[in-house]
Amino acid sequence: MRKMMLVGRSESGKTTLTQALRGENLHYHKTQYINYHDVIIDTPGEYAQTKGLGRALALYSYEADVIGLLMSATEPYSLYPPCVTASANREVIGIITKCDHENANIAQAENWLRLAGCETIFPISSYTGEGIDKLLEYLSHDTQKIPERI
Numbered sequence: 001m002r003k004m005m006l007v008g009r010s011e012s013g014k015t016t017l018t019q020a021l022r023g024e025n026l027h028y029h030k031t032q033y034i035n036y037h038d039v040i041i042d043t044p045g046e047y048a049q050t051k052g053l054g055r056a057l058a059l060y061s062y063e064a065d066v067i068g069l070l071m072s073a074t075e076p077y078s079l080y081p082p083c084v085t086a087s088a089n090r091e092v093i094g095i096i097t098k099c100d101h102e103n104a105n106i107a108q109a110e111n112w113l114r115l116a117g118c119e120t121i122f123p124i125s126s127y128t129g130e131g132i133d134k135l136l137e138y139l140s141h142d143t144q145k146i147p148e149r150i
């Protein structure tokens with residue numbers, strides 16, 4: 001499986017998604033630090049929300065094959081500047097979380113992730129399991145193309 005780093009503001013659902021991807025029981029756990037040894041690299045939301053700490057995300061992205069940019073479907077605003085994915089030299093996918101929520105606006109979250117530069121976007125719910133299989137399938141495929149000739 002390709003190694004994915006999850007990035008998104010606090011409460012966007014990174015840790016809950018990590019638990020859902022692992023098939024664990026969902027329980028609240030505040031992320032305090034980056035554990036980059038795991039196949040899913042969960043990060044504290046404060047790192048994406050604080051300019052100084054954001055540099056650590058850039059550094060740890062080198063440990064991952066894929067960066068997952070999370071956006072809750074209940075989000076009232078977008079944290080991500082337009083075309084921010086261009087600053088990563090890894091594949092960046094969008095993940096819309098909390099699609100089950102009664103106030104979910106999936107289309108709006110998708111627009112913001114597209115504006116950020118995400119071409120591949122997974123709408124998911126860690127609560128209902130919606131979209132988790134597709135995300136796991138995506139991570140299990142190695143899309144890196146080996147050149148036929150150098």
Ligand SMILES: Nc1nc2c(ncn2[C@@H]2O[C@H](COP(=O)(O)OP(=O)(O)OP(=O)(O)O)[C@@H](O)[C@H]2O)c(=O)[nH]1
Nearest residue numbers: 010011012013014015016031044045098125126127
């Ligand atoms: N309705 C709904 N709520 C969710 C879902 N996923 C997470 N939540 C809730 O959102 C809240 C925050 O979830 P976390 O997974 O802890 O968020 P986080 O992004 O890891 O937050 P930090 O560790 O602070 O960066 C918790 O109360 C979760 O129960 C979901 O799929 N649906």
Ligand SMILES: [Mg+2]
Nearest residue numbers: 014015030031
């Ligand atoms: Mg967390």
